[in-house]
């Protein structure tokens with residue numbers, strides 16, 4: 001996939017005497033890119049865009065360059081499964097099973113919770129260890145931010161507040177997207193926690209702040225107004241898929257000799273699609289024969 005330039009970024013920092021850490025993101029371009037690649041309906045754009053935004057921030061939390069975070073939402077709603085993967089450089093990719101899902105608006109808003117339904121959020125962290133870390137939580141509302149908040153509380157035991165928002169233009173392209181993750185450090189005082197809870201309750205929504213022209217820095221400054229706050233890092237984030245013909249061919253090889261022999265017997269080139277970025281890869285019969293030599297069993 002081609003690299004694209006974008007204005008998207010993530011900031012991270014500390015506030016309130018290091019009792020709170022925060023991540024905040026602007027992700028319009030990457031959500032718009034996901035919309036273009038997958039041809040998502042407004043509801044699916046909002047659902048996938050929120051998960052991509054949360055995933056990009058969670059990727060940026062990783063300690064090692066090779067760490068990967070995958071978020072999977074399996075609900076019983078019409079949108080089907082959503083999957084997002086992000087790396088430590090905040091490269092993020094994702095897809096949704098039914099990108100064209102259309103639902104009536106609920107209270108004047110896109111009904112993401114209705115599209116997702118009841119189900120489970122699974123977070124898989126590949127930290128280069130033998131077994132990846134897996135955490136699971138039941139969906140609270142299917143609105144995604146609340147579900148991630150619940151995941152942090154139940155699986156990681158970190159009091160966290162997640163806010164995510166995707167706002168559409170009238171022509172259904174992405175107008176704004178972004179969000180933040182606020183986490184209490186273990187030594188945070190009751191006073192700080194309740195002060196922040198009050199501010200979060202008054203915050204309205206990410207999309208309202210972004211549509212008023214605020215940046216992630218502005219949003220955090222508003223939230224921590226009157227408290228000390230330091231931005232420690234600013235990093236770009238983008239929609240990026242690392243698939244290639246070589247990687248896809250390895251995946252085909254891994255399905256084994258028998259299956260590849262069947263494909264060769266059919267005498268037609270095969271086409272493999274990448275779910276994440278919708279790239280198409282073609283393999284000729286001759287290429288399949290080469291792959292057969294590398295296949296096991």
Ligand SMILES: [Zn+2]
Nearest residue numbers: 241243274277
């Ligand atoms: Zn791809």
